[in-house]
Amino acid sequence: MTAQIELKNIDKHYGAFHALKKVSLSIEKGSFVALVGPSGCGKSTLLRSIAGLETITSGDLHIAGKEMTGVPPRHRDIAMVFQSYALYPHMTVEENLTYSLRLHGVGKAEAKAKAAEVAATTGLSALLSRYPRQLSGGQRQRVAMGRAIIRNPKAFLFDEPLSNLDAALRVQMRKEIRALHDRLGATSVYVTHDQIEAMTMADWVVVMRDGVIEQQGRPLDLYDQPVNRFVAGFIGSPAMNFVDGVISEDGRGVVVGAGDRIPLARQAEPNRKVVAGVRPENLRVAEGAASFHFEVGNVESTGSATYLTSKDGALQLVQTERLGFSVGDRVGLDIDPALVHLFDPQTGARI
Amino acid sequence: MGVIMETGPAVGGLMRRFLASLRDGVGFDILLVGAAMVFLIAMAGLPLIYNVLMSFQQVDMFTLGSLIRPWAGFxxxxxxxxxxxxxxxxxxxxxxxxxxxxxxxxxxxxxxxxxxxxxxxxxxxxxxxxxxxxxxxxxxxxxxxxxxxxxxxxxxxxxxxxxxxxxxxxxxxxxxxxxxxxxxxxxxxxxxxxxxxxxxxxxxxxxxxxxxxxxxxxxxxxxxxxxxxxxxxxxxxxxxxxxxxxxxxxxxxxxxxxxxxxxxxxxxxxxxxxxxxxxxxxxxxxxxxxxxxxxxxxxxxxxxxxxxxxxxxx
CATH class of the missing domain: 1.10.3720.10 (MetI-like)
Incomplete structure (x- = not known):
């Protein structure tokens, strides 16, 4: 495997604002990488820097082994799908698809044939003579994708491409984009604020915050081994519960209240203040003696799952069975000690 | 006398309804459009028509004051x-x-x-x-x-x-x-x-x-x-x-x-x-x-x- 896109110590300043701080990232050829993080974390800036739409303040950027720092976007051989799709409103679908080919002097007949081919793979064959304003959101999305793939570029960049679609279509397009990626053997970089999209689509997830890469890795590794409290809280839905506590005298549990203690699978430093992280789906309602308790503040049932939220809002629990609890009930809880994460209360780093 | 007694309230009702429609009905819209129309016709429309008309007439010092003048065609x-x-x-x-x-x-x-x-x-x-x-x-x-x-x-x-x-x-x-x-x-x-x-x-x-x-x-x-x-x-x-x-x-x-x-x-x-x-x-x-x-x-x-x-x- 070779790196198709290689970023080394990328810095980006907007005036006084430090948008990207020494970002280094290597994107393998053929991989699907998701950049994920809250708004303003720098993920879009990073993507636009790869495209050349933003100039980086310092650092090295290589695409397919070539230095790209000073190269204008049109010479980078990269395709991008915009959040707004950025279809050319005054061109038909076919003209939108063939725009780049026509710019590069490809003959009319050849461009037409290629457009037909791409339209067939993206399901646009019947729409070639329409204008973008005559298309639905999902169809526009497909045109944007078609416009990207017709060029056979070195990499595909996606900037939150699904955020303007309704929920059902989003799930469908998620699969289509991933299937397309696999079929083309393309290299894709996908920016999203939706961690579900990142987890389900990508081979490699990069979590960013405040211009810094907090963690990168395979989706399930991020879920199982978050390096800090931010990543732990960001990945997974519903979000991980965080409970303040102190490690017990014997170092085998976290004392979180009167008589309540979350068990640990390993020995920890006694009397140390920690934040225990437990995922809502890992909590179980205790059948026998419970290790800790909470008071039910809210019960939500979706049919397939039951969500219980504690009275103080600090804890949430998801169970796939139907639970007959009501507000005010005191519930005993249990957890597999191996699934408890510990974080430092000051730095948020994993312990 | 009796006739006036009968029509008086009816006219008053009509008047009231008219005023009410001016206040909060379609009458107000008509009033606004009407004001603009009157202005347009008086200040732009009529002079324009008069100008076109004049271009087809013989105009001299003697006919300057009249609207209908000898027809000149083209x-x-x-x-x-x-x-x-x-x-x-x-x-x-x-x-x-x-x-x-x-x-x-x-x-x-x-x-x-x-x-x-x-x-x-x-x-x-x-x-x-x-x-x-x-x-x-x-x-x-x-x-x-x-x-x-x-x-x-x-x-x-x-x-x-x-x-x-x-x-x-x-x-x-x-x-x-x-x-x-x-x-x-x-x-x-x-x-x-x-x-x-x-x-x-x-x-x-x-x-x-x-x-x-x-x-x-x-x-x-x-x-x-x-x-x-x-x-x-x-x-x-x-x-x-x-x-x-x-x-x-x-x-x-x-x-x-x-x-x-x-x-x-x-x-x-x-x-x-x-x-x-x-x-x-x-x-x-x-x-x-x-x-x-x-x-x-x-x-x-x-x-x-x-x-x-x-x-x-x-």
Missing amino acids: QNYIDVVREPAFWLVAKNTFIFVFFSMGGQFVIGFALALFFAQNFPGASTIRGLFLVSWVMPGLVVGAIWSWILAGDFGVLNTILKGLGIIQSNVFWKSDPAFSIWAVVIANIWLGLAFNMLLLSVGLAAIPRDLYEAAELDGANALQRFWTITLPMMRSTIGAVLSLGLIGTLQQFDLFPAITEGGPANTSTVAQYWSWQMSFQLYDFAKGATISVMMLVLVLIASIIYVRSTRHEVRG
Whole structure:
């Protein structure tokens, strides 16, 4: 495997604002990488820097082994799908698809044939003579994708491409984009604020915050081994519960209240203040003696799952069975000690 | 007595209902539309019809005061075309309209593109350009009259300093240059308006279209031809149509700079029409010339309305 896109110590300043701080990232050829993080974390800036739409303040950027720092976007051989799709409103679908080919002097007949081919793979064959304003959101999305793939570029960049679609279509397009990626053997970089999209689509997830890469890795590794409290809280839905506590005298549990203690699978430093992280789906309602308790503040049932939220809002629990609890009930809880994460209360780093 | 007793309350009820509808019903809308209609008909519609009517009548000192005058048919139009100055004025009008609009549009577009580049102070400086548009035509004319003056004008001084001309050019009194003197002043006067409208059109083009085009491989010139121009289609149509109307309306500069001279070499249709009516008191010919211009403006207006109907955005 070779790196198709290689970023080394990328810095980006907007005036006084430090948008990207020494970002280094290597994107393998053929991989699907998701950049994920809250708004303003720098993920879009990073993507636009790869495209050349933003100039980086310092650092090295290589695409397919070539230095790209000073190269204008049109010479980078990269395709991008915009959040707004950025279809050319005054061109038909076919003209939108063939725009780049026509710019590069490809003959009319050849461009037409290629457009037909791409339209067939993206399901646009019947729409070639329409204008973008005559298309639905999902169809526009497909045109944007078609416009990207017709060029056979070195990499595909996606900037939150699904955020303007309704929920059902989003799930469908998620699969289509991933299937397309696999079929083309393309290299894709996908920016999203939706961690579900990142987890389900990508081979490699990069979590960013405040211009810094907090963690990168395979989706399930991020879920199982978050390096800090931010990543732990960001990945997974519903979000991980965080409970303040102190490690017990014997170092085998976290004392979180009167008589309540979350068990640990390993020995920890006694009397140390920690934040225990437990995922809502890992909590179980205790059948026998419970290790800790909470008071039910809210019960939500979706049919397939039951969500219980504690009275103080600090804890949430998801169970796939139907639970007959009501507000005010005191519930005993249990957890597999191996699934408890510990974080430092000051730095948020994993312990 | 009994009759009045019966109708009184009915009339009162009608009145009340009418007043109520004025306050919060459809009556208020009719009142507003009505006021505008009355104003339009009285101040624009009737004079326009009267003007068209006059162009088909024989008008002289004896019939000036009456509405119904001897019918002339197209005789006034024939007479106007047969005037010795007609073709000269037509040529001048064409030069004035074509080059004023062309200059205003090209330079205005260039400035609009320049100020769209988002450098510090761009919008402030662009705002300052509006000063030229706010200034009265007579004042602009007076200033340009000085700039273009043959013996003491600053333009001649600059051109001589740059070595472009050897001796003074008499812009206003040389028959070869007189119409161009007014064209230059008019370009300056209308520049800001063109730039402003085109700036608005430019600002309405989404930035990401340019980014998409850039990634698709378009260089700056290709982006201009394939994105900017087609996206500006309706704006350009509007600017050119309004430019035509504005140029055909331009009057103030002529009395201030050349007074149509020398020997009608800078007379244009609108100035000629005014001369006919208010200097020679040949109201029929004056009206006829203005009706000819009206037809031109009407054509431009139709093009303008159609171009705004063809919005491509979205």
